[in-house]
Amino acid sequence: MGSKNISLREEVYEELKREKADDESFSDTVSRLLSVRHDEEPHPLYGLIGMLDEDEAEEVRERVEEFRADVSEEMEETRKEI
DSSP states (O other): OOOOOOOOOHHHHHHHHHHOOTTOOHHHHHHHHHHHHTTSSOOGGGGGTTSSOHHHHHHHHHHHHHHHHHHHHHHHHHHHHO
């Protein structure tokens, strides 16, 4: 199999390096990350499914909605100041 050279910004390279396991090549790391992205492997957060009962899930949804409303309000106030 052939190979290709690519350029990465320094911060992207450092992030990729942090993701790389000791026994992995960079190609293996990129392949693993892309396979998760394309749902060939379950996403690591899928293990959290079922950890909340319906009442807890509803509370999380409500808090997320409140957070979004607060952020939207703050962004609108900031926009008006600019």
